[in-house]
Structure formats: C-alpha cells, structure tokens
Amino acid sequence: xxxxxxxxxxxxxxxxxxxxxxxxxxxxxxxxxxxxxxxxxxxxxxxxxxxxxxxxxxxxxxxxxxxxxxxxxxxxxxxxxxxxxxxxxxxxxxxxxxxxxxxxxxxxxxxxxxxxxxxxxxxxxxxxxxxxxxxxxxxxxxxxxxxxxxxxxxxxxxxxxxxxxxxxxxxxxxxxxxxxxxxxxxxxxxxxxxxxxxxxxxxxxxxxxxxxxxxxxxxxxxxxxxxxxxxxxxxxxxxxxxxxxxxxxxxxxxx
Numbered sequence: 001x002x003x004x005x006x007x008x009x010x011x012x013x014x015x016x017x018x019x020x021x022x023x024x025x026x027x028x029x030x031x032x033x034x035x036x037x038x039x040x041x042x043x044x045x046x047x048x049x050x051x052x053x054x055x056x057x058x059x060x061x062x063x064x065x066x067x068x069x070x071x072x073x074x075x076x077x078x079x080x081x082x083x084x085x086x087x088x089x090x091x092x093x094x095x096x097x098x099x100x101x102x103x104x105x106x107x108x109x110x111x112x113x114x115x116x117x118x119x120x121x122x123x124x125x126x127x128x129x130x131x132x133x134x135x136x137x138x139x140x141x142x143x144x145x146x147x148x149x150x151x152x153x154x155x156x157x158x159x160x161x162x163x164x165x166x167x168x169x170x171x172x173x174x175x176x177x178x179x180x181x182x183x184x185x186x187x188x189x190x191x192x193x194x195x196x197x198x199x200x201x202x203x204x205x206x207x208x209x210x211x212x213x214x215x216x217x218x219x220x221x222x223x224x225x226x227x228x229x230x231x232x233x234x235x236x237x238x239x240x241x242x243x244x245x246x247x248x249x250x251x252x253x254x255x
Contacts, residue, residue: 004076004086008093009100012065018101021057025105028053033113040205043114043122047201050106050126051194055133056158062094062137063154067147087138087250091243095134102126118204125197132193132238133158138246142253165192190231193238200231 012018028049036042066073069090076086106126110119140154169188189195 004089005093005096008090009097012094012097013100017061018097021061022101022105025050025053025102026109029106029109033109039113039115043110043118043201043205046106046110047122047198050122051129051198052162054102054106054126054129055162055194058098058130058133059137059140059154059158060151061098062134063141063151064147065094066090066138066141067150083251084247087247091134091138094137095131098130098134099127102130118201121204122201125201128232128235128239129193129197132235132242135239135241135243135246139242142246142249161192161194165195169195190234193235196231196234200228 029046032046032049033039033042036045073086073090077083103123107123110122113119114122136157137154140157141150143153144150169185172188173185189199
C-alpha cells in the first residue's frame, strides 16, 4: 500500500496542474499579505480565496485524475491486492498530494504572517477541507462511468457548498426572521464543511462580535474545547462518509 501511495504522490506532484495550483496559492497568499497593512484584513481576504479555490481544485482535479487513471486501477485490480487497499491508497495519494500543494502554496505565508493560533487553525482547516473534497470527488467519480457526468456532479457539488447553500440559509433566515432560530443555525452550519471551517476560523480572529447574537451563540458552542472537538469530528465525518459510500460502490462495481 505504501508503494502505491508513494507512486501516486510522486506522479501527482509532478503534474503541471498541481504545480500551477501551488504557485497560484503562493502568489495570492504572499500578495494579499504584502498589500494589506492590517493582518486581520489580509486573513479575511485570504480566507475567502482559500474557501473557494481549495475545494474547487481538490474536487475537480481528483475527479479527473480518477477517470484518467482507469487503466492504472484495472492494472492494480489484476494483482493480488484487495480492492479496499487500492481505493484507500488512491485516496491517500490524492489527499496527501493536494495537502502538500496547499501547505507549500498557502501554509507558509499564513504561518509567517498570521498570529500563531489563527495561522494554525487556518492551516488545519485548509488541510481538512482538502480531504473532505477529495473524498466527495471519489464519490462523484464512482457514481457514473461517464467522465462528463462525473465532472458535472463534482462541479454541482462545489456550487452547492460554496454558493447555493448560503443562499438557502439566507432564505430560511428571512422566512423565519420572527422566530428564534439562531441555535438551529449551529446545526445547519454542520451541513456544509466550508461554512463550518469558515466559522471556526472567524471565531479565532474575534469577528464573531460583528455577527451579533448568532455570532455569540457560535462562539459559546464552537469556541469551547468540546465545541472544537465536535466540529473536527463533523469534518472527519465529511471525509469518512463520502469515502465509505464510494468504497462500497467500488467493491461492487464491475470494471
């Protein structure tokens, strides 16, 4: 298994797309921190960039890679290797490669410019979001043999979590503005890994005070040690559930 993971990582890190992705993150990160005199503003700007770019690239690249590696996967299946081992190796190979690109591109400038506690939580959330959307990519790719449909599913998943979900939340807030639904919003946030990561980071840079009563509820829950553990557990579920479903389908799929 380690040999397969090593081969996949070495193969991916040499990819032009991953190199461009790393350089793009580095250029944006260093540029934002260099332009902004206020570190907090720089963090907020970079946060929005990361929460849009990292999920999109992780999702689309991983989906395309799986489709393009169909012959490699068939070759592995012809060997005395368990299907779960192959799928697990592919997942970790892609995840580690994309996480390495994130660390080199955005992790270094964040570590240099951001306060230690904020910088570490931003890097941790970036790594978690990468793993989450690689996992979703595996589910997207295994749902259909058609490459165009698989990529379309991946794009729709990104659009939903990055853009449409917030619109639905705002709609609910307007529709039930007369009711105390702030506590329910904590549970709704867990349904979107991007929003969950955003809230955890914002709470560490004291922006929750600008979010009113809802921000205070978020801080009371996610700002505690128990809340952080629960939030990280939810993010791990976002990694585990799509991957497990994709593994079940891969084990039954006739290639």
